[in-house]
Amino acid sequence: MSSQRVLRIGLVGLGRIGKKHGQTLAWETRHCQLVAACSPIESEQDYAINELGLDSYYDNYQKLLNDKKVEAVVLATPTNLHAEQTIMALQSGKHVFVEKPLALNLQDCLRVEAVAKNHPQLVAMVGFVRRFDPSYREAKLMIEQGQIGSPYLIRSQTCDLYDPTGFFVNFAPTSGGIFMDCSVHDIDLARWLMGVNRARRVFATGLTAIHHELMHYKDVDNGIAVIEFEGDGLGNEARAVITASRTWQIGHETSSEVIGTGGKLLIGAGAARDRVEIGDGSGIRKLAVSDFHQRFDQAFKIEIQAFVDACLGLAPLSLSIEDATEATRIGLAITQSLHSGEPVSL
Ligand SMILES: NC(=O)c1ccc[n+]([C@@H]2O[C@H](COP(=O)([O-])OP(=O)(O)OC[C@H]3O[C@@H](n4cnc5c(N)ncnc54)[C@H](O)[C@@H]3O)[C@@H](O)[C@H]2O)c1
Numbered sequence: 187m188s189s190q191r192v193l194r195i196g197l198v199g200l201g202r203i204g205k206k207h208g209q210t211l212a213w214e215t216r217h218c219q220l221v222a223a224c225s226p227i228e229s230e231q232d233y234a235i236n237e238l239g240l241d242s243y244y245d246n247y248q249k250l251l252n253d254k255k256v257e258a259v260v261l262a263t264p265t266n267l268h269a270e271q272t273i274m275a276l277q278s279g280k281h282v283f284v285e286k287p288l289a290l291n292l293q294d295c296l297r298v299e300a301v302a303k304n305h306p307q308l309v310a311m312v313g314f315v316r317r318f319d320p321s322y323r324e325a326k327l328m329i330e331q332g333q334i335g336s337p338y339l340i341r342s343q344t345c346d347l348y349d350p351t352g353f354f355v356n357f358a359p360t361s362g363g364i365f366m367d368c369s370v371h372d373i374d375l376a377r378w379l380m381g382v383n384r385a386r387r388v389f390a391t392g393l394t395a396i397h398h399e400l401m402h403y404k405d406v407d408n409g410i411a412v413i414e415f416e417g418d419g420l421g422n423e424a425r426a427v428i429t430a431s432r433t434w435q436i437g438h439e440t441s442s443e444v445i446g447t448g449g450k451l452l453i454g455a456g457a458a459r460d461r462v463e464i465g466d467g468s469g470i471r472k473l474a475v476s477d478f479h480q481r482f483d484q485a486f487k488i489e490i491q492a493f494v495d496a497c498l499g500l501a502p503l504s505l506s507i508e509d510a511t512e513a514t515r516i517g518l519a520i521t522q523s524l525h526s527g528e529p530v531s532l
Pocket of ligand 1: 227478
């Protein structure tokens with residue numbers, strides 16, 4: 187039997203992604219024990235008790251932070267709460283994993299950075315799950331090995347299978363809009379895969395193909411952005427073209443194409459769910475991935491394991507709070523460009 191110490195975790199938020207993290211923490215992560223959960227919604231208490239088998243359940247975040255057995259928290263709460271709740275966790279002496287994006291304004295990101303710097307013994311990690319997806323990791327390795335030469339362009343998209351209930355319209359007031367909610371993943375991928383840091387200029391446009399009511403929140407259901415990254419001063423430049431859609435009719439289709447001076451990589455193209463192909467009177471086809479849960483199932487598990495291992499000092503983290511700040515900085519500029527119709531310099 188392993189003598190490895192076990193990390194005791196409290197989960198905050200039991201909505202769409204919170205339930206997913208709850209299952210991963212309770213049943214699928216080594217060296218950790220899910221010991222408590224928190225949500226102000228009563229019906230989610232049943233889930234915590236009956237499905238996750240928890241004894242400690244709180245309707246208030248501060249109460250969970252006061253629980254001395256909790257050493258680390260996983261925050262799966264609405265985006266507008268992330269920064270403050272991350273700061274509260276660190277100031278209570280707890281490691282923290284927070285869902286993306288870190289915040290909807292730069293000041294909040296910088297506040298989190300400052301508090302994290304004052305608590306260097308604690309892990310603070312933002313959930314850029316795609317960095318943990320086996321296919322994206324393989325692509326990163328191939329780029330590092332020089333297999334496509336020097337990468338200079340990425341085309342990356344996050345396209346959600348259209349949900350006619352339009353749930354994302356209710357989500358709009360707290361999500362920060364389509365670019366902060368969806369494209370922040372592609373922005374992070376662009377920085378990570380091409381090894382670039384800051385952006386110099388962005389331009390964005392978008393439209394409401396189906397849900398015109400999104401205009402009330404200055405949001406769109408389809409958007410395109412171009413990012414010009416800062417060069418290295420030696421003539422090497424990089425650009426990104428990012429697409430996001432809430433109205434994709436095929437399935438959930440996240441894919442990226444990285445183009446380099448010696449070749450290119452295509453990651454996740456198509457939305458095939460598995461290796462089964464059906465042939466009938468309508469033709470030959472494959473079933474499609476329905477949502478991000480299915481597409482990134484494995485990545486969510488690897489991501490949470492990376493957090494636990496970092497908290498226990500078993501392995502270093504490959505992403506930082508500063509990475510999350512840069513993703514927010516670029517996402518905000520893109521959103522500003524969408525609203526103004528003008529390019530935005532950073
Ligand atoms: N990594 C990804 O691919 C991914 C996917 C989906 C969502 N997310 C992120 O996860 C976050 C949550 O999204 P969701 O879709 O699960 O939202 P959701 O609305 O389904 O769930 C939010 C949860 O937070 C709880 N909550 C609200 N206020 C709270 C408070 N003050 N204290 C404690 N709990 C509180 C709610 O009760 C609910 O359980 C968002 O920031 C979103 O961007 C990330």
